[in-house]
Amino acid sequence: MSIKKLQTGITAFDHISAGGLPYGRTTLISGSSGCGKTLFSAQFLAMGIQLFDQAGVFVTFEEQVEDIRINLRTLNWDIDTWEKEGKWVFVDASQKDDDSLTVGDYDLSGFQVRLERAITKCNAKRVVLDSIGSVFTQFQEMNSIRHELFKVTLALGRLDTTSIITTERTEEYGKVSRLGVEEFLTDNVIILRNVLSEEKRRRTIEILKFRGSMHEKGENLFTIHPEQAIVIIPLSAMDLKYRSSSVRVTSGVAKLDEMCGGGFYRDSIILVSGSIGAGKTLLVANFINGIQKKERCLLLAFEESREQLFRNATGWGQDFAKLEEDGQLKVVCIYPEVSSLEDHLLNIQAIVKEFKPDRIAIDSLSALSRTSTDKAFREFIIALTSFLKHQEITGMFTVTTTLLSGGTSDTEGNISPLTDTIILLRYVEMSGDMQRSLSVLKMRGSKHDSSIRGFTIDDKGINIGEPFIGVSGILTGIPLRS
Amino acid sequence: MSKLALHLYINGKSHISVEAIDNLNTICQEKVPGEYELEVIDIQLDPDRAEEAGILAIPTLIRTWPLPVTRMIGALTVKSRVMAGLGLSNL
Numbered sequence: 001m002s003i004k005k006l007q008t009g010i011t012a013f014d015h016i017s018a019g020g021l022p023y024g025r026t027t028l029i030s031g032s033s034g035c036g037k038t039l040f041s042a043q044f045l046a047m048g049i050q051l052f053d054q055a056g057v058f059v060t061f062e063e064q065v066e067d068i069r070i071n072l073r074t075l076n077w078d079i080d081t082w083e084k085e086g087k088w089v090f091v092d093a094s095q096k097d098d099d100s101l102t103v104g105d106y107d108l109s110g111f112q113v114r115l116e117r118a119i120t121k122c123n124a125k126r127v128v129l130d131s132i133g134s135v136f137t138q139f140q141e142m143n144s145i146r147h148e149l150f151k152v153t154l155a156l157g158r159l160d161t162t163s164i165i166t167t168e169r170t171e172e173y174g175k176v177s178r179l180g181v182e183e184f185l186t187d188n189v190i191i192l193r194n195v196l197s198e199e200k201r202r203r204t205i206e207i208l209k210f211r212g213s214m215h216e217k218g219e220n221l222f223t224i225h226p227e228q229a230i231v232i233i234p235l236s237a238m239d240l241k242y243r244s245s246s247v248r249v250t251s252g253v254a255k256l257d258e259m260c261g262g263g264f265y266r267d268s269i270i271l272v273s274g275s276i277g278a279g280k281t282l283l284v285a286n287f288i289n290g291i292q293k294k295e296r297c298l299l300l301a302f303e304e305s306r307e308q309l310f311r312n313a314t315g316w317g318q319d320f321a322k323l324e325e326d327g328q329l330k331v332v333c334i335y336p337e338v339s340s341l342e343d344h345l346l347n348i349q350a351i352v353k354e355f356k357p358d359r360i361a362i363d364s365l366s367a368l369s370r371t372s373t374d375k376a377f378r379e380f381i382i383a384l385t386s387f388l389k390h391q392e393i394t395g396m397f398t399v400t401t402t403l404l405s406g407g408t409s410d411t412e413g414n415i416s417p418l419t420d421t422i423i424l425l426r427y428v429e430m431s432g433d434m435q436r437s438l439s440v441l442k443m444r445g446s447k448h449d450s451s452i453r454g455f456t457i458d459d460k461g462i463n464i465g466e467p468f469i470g471v472s473g474i475l476t477g478i479p480l481r482s
Numbered sequence: 483m484s485k486l487a488l489h490l491y492i493n494g495k496s497h498i499s500v501e502a503i504d505n506l507n508t509i510c511q512e513k514v515p516g517e518y519e520l521e522v523i524d525i526q527l528d529p530d531r532a533e534e535a536g537i538l539a540i541p542t543l544i545r546t547w548p549l550p551v552t553r554m555i556g557a558l559t560v561k562s563r564v565m566a567g568l569g570l571s572n573l
Contacts, residue, residue, distance in 0.1 A: 105556060
């Protein structure tokens with residue numbers, strides 16, 4: 001039996017938290033400076049208003065109200081109207097310029113009265129206190145302030161609100177908070193991180209605990225999107241429950257279809273591995289050309305420009321310009337370095353949702369992997385493949401190997417378990433002649449031709465020939481005639 | 483407008499509120515009898531005033547005249563400090 005949750009409306013958060021924030025309770029959000037605590041909290045209120053028509057109270061102990069308004073407007077949240085309609089109420093508890101002298105005992109009942117009044121006035125369902133650390137800098141008596149804040153959280157529960165309290169921490173991996181507030185806010189804790197890892201920033205969200213309730217464990221990547229604010233990429237919550245299609249689609253090369261036992265599965269991911277010039281882009285071109293009438297293909301090029309791609313395709317007898325004119329092809333060329341992988345992922349998802357392709361080709365993944373750490377790249381691939389499979393899109397990704405013949409790439413080692421089909425393109429040196437070879441290394445859920453075949457490229461494209469017979473050691477790069 | 487103008491924010495009959503009123507009246511009657519105006523604001527009865535003034539701690543004493551405006555929090559238990567805070571030390 002899980003406790004009742006309040007759906008937040010924040011993308012994917014409700015998914016990783018198995019339904020949202022614990023209803024009628026206070027959740028502590030802890031993180032270092034700049035981790036997105038205030039944004040997450042503000043988004044919690046904004047989504048409440050936009051999606052569920054629930055009013056919210058935002059208590060600021062630190063930032064000035066006008067600064068917060070300015071920040072909210074940049075996300076296209078209509079704070080002015082919300083305030084006018086009484087859906088969003090600020091309680092300004094920020095420190096004012098005038099110094100105040102402390103003489104004798106005091107409590108924070110002034111704050112409590114104002115907070116309760118704000119909540120009842122707008123019938124708030126959601127409350128944010130940002131950030132509690134500043135209360136301790138405004139008032140010195142740690143113990144009594146802690147006690148006062150505890151009373152505040154009791155009041156929040158009594159008023160039937162679901163609330164967030166934010167707090168700072170000094171290290172990304174250490175004590176939950178530097179203030180000891182977890183003593184009374186111990187039931188529900190979320191940690192936001194902004195870690196520098198190999199020169200790249202990695203933002204993650206972790207639900208440390210939700211007492212008495214299910215949630216995903218571990219860190220989930222998120223990114224701050226200029227329009228959607230915080231977008232979580234729920235890795236741990238991804239399931240492998242997508243349907244598995246038995247429908248076959250053509251690779252665009254009849255002989256290759258034959259080698260794969262009748263073509264690729266429609267919702268499969270195909271990895272094409274080969275060195276520079278081994279014919280990867282050619283296979284991609286055929287894959288694109290394999291689309292049927294009324295089907296669409298999206299090509300994401302991270303290495304070559306449009307002009308180069310179109311010219312090469314023409315060289316193989318294919319007319320990309322015509323396909324694009326007919327709306328069957330969309331070519332998007334992006335420099336991998338322009339954004340982080342999380343942002344690339346969101347961008348790709350947005351393009352896919354808009355264009356609704358049946359196929360997607362990425363040339364090449366290796367270019368993308370250069371911009372990130374191994375871990376982040378792996379997470380990117382998991383998220384991307386899962387997304388594509390849910391949409392039943394056939395995907396072809398290329399990776400570049402460093403050696404001309406033989407060898408594997410780092411990228412490949414990282415992602416091959418996540419793909420359904422692997423095609424190896426390798427050079428073979430035979431009697432002083434560089435020959436090209438193609439083999440289907442893996443074909444999940446189907447029989448396939450296990451031979452290594454030679455192939456040639458001419459102005460009509462690819463011609464797959466006969467298996468190399470009587471030669472061994474091709475994949476090691478040192479072929480021997482036996 | 484030469485009178486000392488004071489606003490004291492209190493919370494009902496809580497003991498620190500009562501204490502603060504007593505302490506403040508004692509000091510003022512001793513030091514500036516008839517020369518001060520004290521307004522006591524109960525935030526339970528008048529929460530809007532608390533909102534306007536941005537009150538967090540109770541009791542809060544605000545000296546609105548003479549300028550500059552100064553604030554003091556607490557039950558005003560230490561006479562010499564309250565006097566210093568109100569600018570009455572050298573009277």
